[in-house]
Amino acid sequence: MTTNAELHERYRAVLPSFLKPLYDDPISIERGEGSYVWDVEGRRYLDFFGGVLTTMIGHANPAVVEAVRNQAGKVLHTSTLYLSEPMLELAEEIAALSGIPDARVFFTTSGTEANDTALLLATSHRKSNQVLAMRNSYHGRSFTAQAITSHSSWSSTSISGLAVSFVQGGYKLRSPFRDLDDDAFTRAAVEDLQQIIDMTSAGDVACLIAEPIQGVGGFATPPDGFFGDFQKVLANYGILFISDEVQTGWGRTGEHFWGYQAHDLVPDMLTFAKGVGNGITLAGVVARAAIMETIEVTSFSTFGGNPLSTAAGLATLRQVRDQDLQGNALRMGQRLRDGLQPVVERNPWIAELRGKGLMLAIETVQPDGIGPDAGRATAVLEACKDHSLLVGKGGLYGNVIRITPMLNVSPDEIDEGVAALAAAIDAS
């Protein structure tokens, strides 16, 4: 039998050292079914991370498997030089769901490439290389996506053709405005935005890009309406608003289908990736036609919108819609929150439980303040694994535990996860 340890050795020998598997003793997931996975040594885990919110409606989901199998037996790839029906059907569906008027959809293969495209569009449309992004943001690993990432442990270069200013964001716990109530906090951030525009821009600014809830940043969640107030300022200058929905899309936040909908605004563009293919590579950008059509030359992504990915996307979205998985995210998210609240209250080294729906996080700190305690987050992560539960880690200082069950998680699975988390947290 292959062991986890053997695979770890091979991983270390052949992959770059900037790839960092979770856990002191990393595991290899051999198979999955619904909310559960099994490692190569046969041990079963409840999966409350989904490979970073990417397996969204369960491992080996029968309808997705069937759609992929079916499509694989017909044709795997044709490219946008041809008229693929699954691609068109999915584009029509996403355009209608996006809330963006006169929407056009361009499919890519990753969230990074989707954000790259959104920046290409915004900077071309506005004829400006000036971009606003949020502090504590993460938008991907390419050269351009790194330029709008504000997270020193994830920023691999400061070199860029973009001129980026970082605005005070929704990470209230570590904001200089943290002592203000939500309305005053939002007003302070809006004033900061205005000042950044007045003090750091030279002529037109192309866009502001934001995650409605910051993913890698540890599910930092601004008050509802925060970005709507931002957009009122941006509109005075024609600055485009791009909503990065890579983690917040498809009903995960429970209250809404898209994260931006908590903010009373309509974005000019949104980007998506991760969960929509339920593990198959599928991503893209939605923009108003007037913005999308700024690119007049031929532009093309070889694998973007391929029949296999879009068949998986259609099967995933159909279940999200037909089984009201957004409603399930709301109900199960509340159950998860209610279960974790007492655990959080009895452990003074947890600063807060935050997030929405099935996108919840706890931040670990020194008990006497908000000084980050990454060691405690690592201890919780490892202890969860000991209790056969997979969760994620993140946050500015690696001191946040991210909890993101499948959108179709059951009440029993939530209760099992809460029990494991409670035992892990109390033991850490």
Ligand SMILES: Cc1ncc(COP(=O)(O)O)c(C=O)c1O
């Ligand atoms: C909010 C957000 N945007 C973009 C990306 C980049 O997506 P990908 O890793 O598919 O390139 C990520 C990845 O974690 C993300 O969380």
